[in-house]
Amino acid sequence: xxxxxxxxxxxxxxxxxxxxxxxxxxxxxxxxxxxxxxxxxxxxxxxxxxxxxxxxxxxxxxxxxxxxxxxxxxxxxxxxxxxxxxxxxxxxxxxxxxxxxxxxxxxxxxxxxxxxxxxxxxxxxxxxxxxxxxxxxxxxxxxxxxxxxxxxxxxxxxxxxxxxxxxxxxxxxxxxxxxxxxxxxxxxxxxxxxxxxxxxxxxxxxxxxxxxxxxxxxxxxxxxxxxxxxxxxxxxxxxxxxxxxxxxxxxxxxxxxxxxxxxxxxxxxxxxxxxxxxxxxxxxxxxxxxxxxxxxxxxxxxxxxxxxxxxxxxxxxxxxxxxxxxxxxxxxxxxxxx
Amino acid sequence: xxxxxxxxxxxxxxxxxxxxxxxxxxxxxxxxxxxxxxxxxxxxxxxxxxxxxxxxxxxxxxxxxxxxxxxxxxxxxxxxxxxxxxxxxxxxxxxxxxxxxxxxxxxxxxxxxxxxxxxxxxxxxxxxxxxxxxxxxxxxxxxxxxxxxxxxxxxxxxxxxxxxxxxxxxxxxxxxxxxxxxxxxxxxxxxxxxxxxxxxxxxxxxxxxxxxxxxxxxxxxxxxxxxxxxxxxxxxxxxxxxxxxxxxxxxxxxxxxxxxxxxxxxxxxxxxxxxxxxxxxxxxxxxxxxxxxxxxxxxxxxxxxxxxxxxxxxxxxxxxxxxxxxxxxxxxxxxxxx
Numbered sequence: 001x002x003x004x005x006x007x008x009x010x011x012x013x014x015x016x017x018x019x020x021x022x023x024x025x026x027x028x029x030x031x032x033x034x035x036x037x038x039x040x041x042x043x044x045x046x047x048x049x050x051x052x053x054x055x056x057x058x059x060x061x062x063x064x065x066x067x068x069x070x071x072x073x074x075x076x077x078x079x080x081x082x083x084x085x086x087x088x089x090x091x092x093x094x095x096x097x098x099x100x101x102x103x104x105x106x107x108x109x110x111x112x113x114x115x116x117x118x119x120x121x122x123x124x125x126x127x128x129x130x131x132x133x134x135x136x137x138x139x140x141x142x143x144x145x146x147x148x149x150x151x152x153x154x155x156x157x158x159x160x161x162x163x164x165x166x167x168x169x170x171x172x173x174x175x176x177x178x179x180x181x182x183x184x185x186x187x188x189x190x191x192x193x194x195x196x197x198x199x200x201x202x203x204x205x206x207x208x209x210x211x212x213x214x215x216x217x218x219x220x221x222x223x224x225x226x227x228x229x230x231x232x233x234x235x236x237x238x239x240x241x242x243x244x245x246x247x248x249x250x251x252x253x254x255x256x257x258x259x260x261x262x263x264x265x266x267x268x269x270x271x272x273x274x275x276x277x278x279x280x281x282x283x284x285x286x287x288x289x290x291x292x293x294x295x296x297x298x299x300x301x302x303x304x305x306x307x308x309x310x311x312x313x314x315x316x317x318x319x320x321x322x323x324x325x326x327x328x329x330x331x332x333x334x335x336x337x338x
Numbered sequence: 339x340x341x342x343x344x345x346x347x348x349x350x351x352x353x354x355x356x357x358x359x360x361x362x363x364x365x366x367x368x369x370x371x372x373x374x375x376x377x378x379x380x381x382x383x384x385x386x387x388x389x390x391x392x393x394x395x396x397x398x399x400x401x402x403x404x405x406x407x408x409x410x411x412x413x414x415x416x417x418x419x420x421x422x423x424x425x426x427x428x429x430x431x432x433x434x435x436x437x438x439x440x441x442x443x444x445x446x447x448x449x450x451x452x453x454x455x456x457x458x459x460x461x462x463x464x465x466x467x468x469x470x471x472x473x474x475x476x477x478x479x480x481x482x483x484x485x486x487x488x489x490x491x492x493x494x495x496x497x498x499x500x501x502x503x504x505x506x507x508x509x510x511x512x513x514x515x516x517x518x519x520x521x522x523x524x525x526x527x528x529x530x531x532x533x534x535x536x537x538x539x540x541x542x543x544x545x546x547x548x549x550x551x552x553x554x555x556x557x558x559x560x561x562x563x564x565x566x567x568x569x570x571x572x573x574x575x576x577x578x579x580x581x582x583x584x585x586x587x588x589x590x591x592x593x594x595x596x597x598x599x600x601x602x603x604x605x606x607x608x609x610x611x612x613x614x615x616x617x618x619x620x621x622x623x624x625x626x627x628x629x630x631x632x633x634x635x636x637x638x639x640x641x642x643x644x645x646x647x648x649x650x651x652x653x654x655x656x657x658x659x660x661x662x663x664x665x666x667x668x669x670x671x672x673x674x675x676x
Contacts, residue, residue, distance in 0.1 A: 008670070014562025014608075015667030038575070039498055040420040040558060041393035043490060052390075055379035056432035056485055057468045060477075085378040094394035096483045098436070130395045132481075134674060139398075140476040145434045147394055147466075147485030152381060160377055220378060224352025237376070270352070329353030332346070336472060 007103040012133030025109050026129060029116040030095075034127040042127040044092055050151030053088035055079060058145040062336040064111065066185045068177075068197030069272075071144055072115030074338060077201050077272055078223070079148040080122045084206040085219045085275065087158040088150030090122060095129040096145040101136045108142065115144075122201035124148070156210060162217040163238035167306040168284035170277040172205060172291050173198070173299040174250040175227050176266030178273070179337050180258045191258050200273035205296045209277060212290030218278035223338060225329040226268040230276055231314045232328040242314045244304035244326065267316075268329045270337045278306060345441040350471030363447050364467060367454040368433075372465040380465040382430055388489030391426035393417060396483040400674040402449065404523045406515075406535030407610075409482055410453030412676060415539050415610055416561070417486040418460045422544040423557040423613065425496040426488030428460060433467040434483040439474045446480065453482075460539035462486070494548060500555040501576035505644040506622035508615040510543060510629050511536070511637040512588040513565050514604030516611070517675050518596045529599075533592050536611035543613070543634045550628030551621035559613050561676060563667040564606040568614055569652045570666040580652045582642035582664065606667045608675045616644060 010017040027036055034042045046052075059075045069077075076093065083090040095115065099108065119126055177198040184195050202221065210216055218238070222230035227249070235242045251266060259266045273296060279287045284302060291297030314326040348355040365374055372380045384390075397413045407415075414431065421428040433453065437446065457464055515536040522533050540559065548554055556576070560568035565587070573580045589604060597604045611634060617625045622640060629635030652664040 009673045010670035012562075012673065013667055013670040015567055015606075015669065015671075017669070018562070019666070037497070037499075040423040041391040041426060041486070041488070043424065044390040044392055046390060052382040052384060052487075053379040054382055054430060054432060054487060055466050056434045056483070058434040058436050058470045058483060060436060060470045060472050082378040086381065088379060092392060094392060094485045096394045096396040096485075098396050098398060098481055128393050128485075130483075132396045132398045132676075134398050134478060137475070138478040139481075140472060143436055143470075143477075143481065145394070145396060145468075145483035145485075147432045147434075147483075148379070149390075149392060149487070150379070159375070161375075224350075224356070226352075229353055268353075328357070329351055331353065331355070332348035332351040333353075335347045335350065338470075 005105055007099045007101055007105060007133055009101050009133050012131060021131065025112055029112045030126045032125050046151060048151060050153050053083050053086045053150045053152055055082040056145065056147040057082060058143060059338060060143050060336055061338050062140060063186055064141055066197055067181050067195060069199035070111055070114050072111035073118045074199055074272060075144040075146045076115055076118035076122060077199050078338060079146040080124060080201040080203055081221045083148050083150035084203045085221055086152055087156035087210060088152045090124045090148055090150040090203050092127045092149045093119065093124050094147045095126050097131045098139050098143040099131065099133045100139040100141055101133055103141055122203055158216055158219050160218060160220060160234055160237040163234055163240050163278045163306045164217060165240055165306050165308040166281055167217055167278045168281055168302055169242060169304040170279060170287055171301055171303045172275045172297045174252045175271055175274060176255040176259060176269040177252060178271050179269030179334050180255050182337055183334055184258060191254055195254050195258060198271055198273035200296055202273065202275055202296060205291065205294045208290045208294050209287055213279045213283035213287035215283055216277055216279045219275055221275045223270050223272060226270055228267040228326050229329045235314050236312045239311045241307040241310040242304060243307055244314060244316050246316050246318045248301050248303045250299045250301050264333065268333050343443055345437045345439055345443060345471055347439050347471050350469060359469065363450050367450045368464045370463050384489060386489060388491050391421050391424045391488045391490050393420040394483065394485040395420060396481060397676060398481050398674055399676050400478060401524060402479050404535055405519050405533060407537035408449055408452050410449035411456045412537055412610060413482040413484045414453055414456040414460060415537050416676060417484040418462060418539040418541055419559045421486050421488035422541045423559055424490055425494035425548060426490045428462045428486055428488040428541050430465045430487045431457065431462050432485045433464050435469045436477055436481040437469065437471045438477040438479055439471055441479055460541055496554055496557050498556060498558060498572055498575040501572055501578050501616045501644045502555060503578055503644050503646040504619055505555055505616045506619055506640055507580060507642040508617060508625055509639055509641045510613045510635045512590045513609055513612060514593040514597060514607040515590060516609050517607035517672050518593050520675050521672055522596060529592055529596050533596060536609055538611035538634055540611065540613055540634060543629065543632045546628045546632050547615060547625055551617045551625035553621055554615055554617045556616035557613055561608050561610060564608060566605040566664045567667045573652050574650045577649045579645040579648040580642060581645055582652060582654050584654050584656045586639050586641045588637045588639050606671050
């Protein structure tokens with residue numbers, strides 16, 4: 001590959017090659033008046049009322065491209081979703097790239113283009129960014145960090161400590177697709193039926209849900225550690241018990257088959273386009289209907305209840321009719337999943 | 339080293355070890371009520387009026403510890419300074435860590451502690467964060483990304499395109515210290531006289547400067563690419579010429595000696611605690627006095643003028659009395675400097 005087709009250390013120098021990369025890749029795909037001013041910091045105009053929400057995630061997924069997405073799409077979805085889980089309307093993103101010397105520029109451009117398309121899909125603007133380059137062997141292709149800013153509309157009060165006994169636990173769709181799509185792609189495995197990441201921006205799903213169920217107590221996306229870990233976090237942060245029906249948890253057949261073969265429990269596998277909503281019982285039906293009417297929530301289900309008993313613990317009623325404690329993920333199930 | 343003393347892949351799993359790391363390292367050093375809520379996104383209370391400023395940088399400096407600082411201190415200073423260069427008062431930071439499996443936890447804790455101390459020094463709160471772990475050999479120790487939010491007070495209007503012919507170009511102190519401190523540490527070189535990074539948060543210096551010279555047109559910190567590259571960016575973005583007196587640029591003797599020996603031009607070497615201010619001539623004296631009265635600006639100097647001629651170009655009047663074009667950095671002078 002010719003040296004003009006790959007990332008060079010000088011692309012991270014701050015000098016002429018850095019400026020060329022910014023203009024020819026980043027500004028080309030992400031252009032908007034705020035970003036294109038190329039200031040040290042960007043000034044934002046916040047339309048409307050609300051409290052400011054702020055979040056960040058780094059993305060180190062391997063491989064960079066996978067069925068259903070790539071690291072660029074993931075870097076937008078993950079941060080948009082973290083904002084959405086506070087009930088915020090996501091507005092602005094920052095993007096920081098750490099590039100490995102030798103990365104094909106075509107790969108970088110494909111990723112930036114996907115990132116730009118996903119930002120458009122989610123209705124957010126990338127307004128500030130940074131690029132660093134490290135020597136060959138000192139990073140694995142590229143890593144991305146995004147931080148995000150959104151506004152929480154007046155009246156919206158969701159948080160991980162707000163679950164109350166009697167609340168219904170809803171899940172927006174099937175679990176395990178993202179983690180298993182990555183894992184099988186990485187290991188070069190082939191399964192009957194398509195395994196595709198569910199990677200998607202959930203902000204419009206959340207907006208539909210909050211319109212239908214304005215007293216929603218908790219929203220959280222079950223990413224690393226999977227549904228089981230998320231439910232344990234929520235039980236802990238809210239000091240309540242949670243009881244889940246295993247039978248009610250949506251699961252795609254391809255995920256079930258791949259999990260069995262690989263010896264993985266899909267309840268511990270990361271999702272990137274699903275959410276858990278904990279809502280008061282009187283709003284549960286409306287919440288479920290609103291999610292099912294949205295393309296990203298068509299498989300939404302009521303999977304359990306919040307209870308007074310065993311605070312901090314999640315109990316799974318299995319398909320066999322027995323009950324067991326569903327623990328938080330211990331150890332590492334699938335590294336480099338996001 | 340025992341396995342409990344190093345970073346493991348499972349520290350990035352999202353499960354129990356991730357939670358332990360968050361509690362025992364991050365929350366321990368960085369605790370504040372917003373961060374400690376451990377929500378997907380943090381809600382911020384902005385006191386006072388102003389426009390929102392937003393910025394991000396990733397930090398990949400090698401080595402992680404160097405004379406005058408470390409990657410944790412740098413990660414706060416860089417982002418605080420980018421906000422300050424828009425005239426914003428920095429308020430909140432996000433922090434994303436990418437850790438290499440095997441990193442000693444003691445190193446991580448030393449870095450997080452330094453980051454926390456620097457945040458306190460700068461008066462900013464770390465309110466949201468993320469940690470990822472990659473396998474041994476896939477990242478170089480650790481990388482940090484910070485994003486920052488600040489408020490630009492009403493009436494403050496600074497930007498890279500606002501320099502006007504007749505303006506004075508001020509520099510807050512000597513150049514080259516950061517880059518040469520890193521370089522000599524990395525290469526194991528010893529020089530007469532201490533080379534120390536100038537890494538420092540510049541927000542209080544900027545506030546003093548803006549009080550004395552409220553019509554300041556431009557602020558920018560000459561980081562990657564050094565003073566020469568920064569001046570070229572400003573000449574380009576403002577469509578003006580800039581003329582600089584080489585003789586007026588403050589330079590520490592140790593930097594001069596090390597630069598000569600290494601064949602480096604200190605005008606292209608990164609700084610992490612200096613700023614360029616371009617101010618209307620009638621406020622130049624007050625601006626200079628305000629900087630000199632601040633501990634981080636005691637060596638501040640008037641180094642040149644903005645002119646109508648040769649827009650986009652920087653001309654250096656050398657110590658020998660000749661003039662030459664000062665170009666933007668071409669190629670890579672010092673990789674992994676920040």
